[in-house]
Amino acid sequence: MQIVSLSFFRFASPLARFWALGMMGVARLSMPRIAGIGFWKLCGSGTGEGFTPLPNTAVYAILATWPDLGTAQRQTGTASLFRRYRSRACESWTLFLSPISARGEWSGASPFVPQKDDSTGPIAALTRATIKPRRALRFWARVPDISQVIGADPNVLFKIGIGELPLLHQITFSIWPDTETMAHFARHDGPHARAIRAVRDGAWFREELYARFRITAEAGQWDGVSPRILTDIKETAA
Template sequence: MMGLARGPMARIADIGFWKLCGSGTGEGFTPLPNTSVYAVLATWPDAETARQQTDTAEIYKRYRTQACEHWTVFMSTDSVRGAWSGKTPFEASQHMNTGPLAALTRATIKPGILMRFWRRVPDISAVIGQDPNVIFKIGVGEVPMLHQVTFSIWPDAARMADFARTGPHAAAIKAVREEGWFNEELYARFTLLSDVGTWGGSSPLSRLETT
């Protein structure tokens, strides 16, 4: 369904930038594909359109019919820098969120450094997996190994920054900058608006109430 969805996705009224992604095994941060979990990212002119189209568009209804479980997160962009497929896909609002937020990174990895990149990933995955502050995390991608996306949800920017600036993640970011690992990269932060469905039997956003 991911391979055949490009036509139906492109024909959805008012859809903007969109991508179909597979995931890795475990929490998604591995080069081994997980054929059970897929992700759809799409932008819309407003939240009402987003909710209506993800509820009524035929391709979304087909996905829900075929899935054992589905979860949709609605967000607005706080900030964005970089490019994705040569475009800036998100339009930032005029405010910065001070509460719970989502972070998305996307990178096109240079083929010559693939081994160095993936050698660092297990250490980062282990640390984020043990971090009690991360509400949700997953790694997805358009092309295995080469085009990687991370998506995570945090109680606030301070606790996200604490993770990013320490340990193996900080070392990896330093290597990215010094050695030029990526052909293209994008980083965006989002305000969480609402969600529909479940992940593992419940909404991950329910954890925000106790964090």
């Protein structure tokens, strides 16, 4: 059963941030050598709510696919590259995700293998797009309104904007309490819905992918909470 790991790393000092920036290039040599790894991507992040073109030099992410949960947990915990990232970071957090739906492509591939899903509870959404250069300014003009709406939504448990290349290769990742609240946000006739219509009408993207996941496990801490999402869900349910 395929598992997707999404690891976030926060770097505090200027030297650590400079190291992380350099690893966006250097780590490409090491990633394919990690045993069991499939599809992978190295990503930076955005400032503010995360959905902005301005880079956040403190936060970086690694996304990877694995054949099963045991391999994912073992390699993200012990592989040399992941240990190097954690040794430089002031905090790190890894989510282990089970794909339940996916459509579209990422770098010409279909990286996620959806599984049958009969469960309920928290759901993660990932949207990835390659923006056509001539449409980039129009796309980013929409983003501040979308970011503000997401930030004000009391239902969203976690949100971040990451990407492989500033301005053109963008990923949004968010976690919601359940499918219904996520769908309500997507359907609501606000900045997000209007942006989606504009994207469709104007063909702004060269490539796009939409995926949904169940959260299988997590490790580490983020914003001083460990673990964050599963703890929040349990407290809400209680």
